[in-house]
Amino acid sequence: MKAYRVYGAHDGRYEELPDPVIGPDDALLRPRAVTVCGTDLEIFNGSMFYFTSGLAKYPIILGHEWSAEVLAVGANVSNVRPGDKVVGECTVSCGHCEYCHKGWYNQCPTRLETGILNLDGGFSDRMRYPASFLHKFEHMSFEEAAMVETTAVSVYGVKLVNTGPGDYVAVLGPGPIGLEALQAAKAYGARKVVMIGGRQNRREMALTLGADAVIDPRTQDLVAETLKVTDGRKFDVVIEATGNPAVTRDLMKIVRPRGRISLIGLFNSQVGELDLDAFVVNNITLQGSLGSPNVWDETIHLMETGRIRTAPLITDRMPLAQVDTVFKMMTEKRPELIKIVLQP
Ligand SMILES: [Zn+2]
Ligand SMILES: [Zn+2]
CATH class of the missing domain: 3.40.50.720 (NAD(P)-binding Rossmann-like Domain)
Structure with a gap:
């Protein structure tokens, strides 16, 4: 697979990596659209809080705002099937601790956060994802759906x-x-x-x-x-x-x-x-307010019924290979730029 992986501050590489291998509870995904966030730029710059505090470790494939198509699923997976269009919750939690039991899984002490905290993200053309953190959508484009994550945070x-x-x-x-x-x-x-x-x-x-x-x-x-x-x-x-x-x-x-x-x-x-x-x-x-626990289904509903619109926020489209250019554009803060979508 082709992916953009950050090895340390100002050291990001678009490179060929082995395809991910899925386990029985995972789905194999093909990311179709990924939007780029200030957090991605901060991880690339080395200034992001999780990395300066030592909580998160390099290297990491960036990308927490993505939408994808399901290519294959593991033996235990029943909530999604190949061909489904999906988005994935950024927070992937343990499911067993007190926070998870109370539904506060954004505070799970052993959580991972996709493309941020020790779990590879969507700046890639293949992705392994625990299926229980996926949500299906139908009535919006992959580009709009890539922004379900930011919308859920809001x-x-x-x-x-x-x-x-x-x-x-x-x-x-x-x-x-x-x-x-x-x-x-x-x-x-x-x-x-x-x-x-x-x-x-x-x-x-x-x-x-x-x-x-x-x-x-x-x-x-x-x-x-x-x-x-x-x-x-x-x-x-x-x-x-x-x-x-x-x-x-x-x-x-x-x-x-x-x-x-x-x-x-x-x-x-x-x-x-x-x-x-x-x-x-x-x-x-x-x-x-950290993350977006328990609001993904209603967020997708609000977006699919047009009550929250993300399409007007997308101002630029770039191939995944151009991530370095995208970071340059974001650093220059061109006034007309709002959200850049990458096409893996
Ligand atoms: Zn973001
Ligand atoms: Zn937990």
Whole structure:
């Protein structure tokens, strides 16, 4: 098989490797579309938290946002068959520990994360995958389905803070996750969803995807605009999808008492000087959100019924052999680039 494997910081190789051998509980997959994430770039750069902390080890075949066709299945597999179109949960957990039993398998201490944490991913034309972590889809393209993973992360972050019809919701950061989170908040009934972000084309995309308003924190008064778009209340729910430590200073300015903040972005650094008293006296919930347990079926349903759209986020298509070029494009941060899909 052909795959893109990272051996260490700035050492990624597109190379020929032996085909994976499947066990009785596995499926052999042919990845058809893989989208590239900031996390892939961080793993390539050597800056990603799991690798700097020693939790994850090189080498690894990247790719956690993929869709695939089933080529073959092991003797024990009954949930998928050859020919099925599938996506796979990023987290592959043990199934036996206390966290797994409680359904919190994103916290399983011996979990693997596809293309990130000690399990090879979809930057490849063949892949072995434990079949019980696969989900079938029919009514969307392979490209759209490659973004089920990011969408599920967004859906989980939105659901963890019980977003519902009473809520004015702010999404900080109009990257792919933020643009999906805004649609997820809408899908779960939020009263009003407002995108806050500095890049104009992303704010325009947010409006296209259903945002009720947008705020540019670089040129507008964040608090004044917040009061304007929330009818004087401030936000009930704030979804943090930037991972930018500087943004944390804004959180308390825009959230109302009893508000809930969902942190989806990884900061990859210590964030200093949070005024914790403000959290206490305002009864603020600060909710960390890792991964996407238990939301894959509903995410696929929301996407297949058009309530969350990912196709508009795909701005570039490249062959798998061009990963190095893709990383260069992402590092240059061309403003029109949102999501790049690789075709293995
Ligand atoms: Zn990702
Ligand atoms: Zn476990």
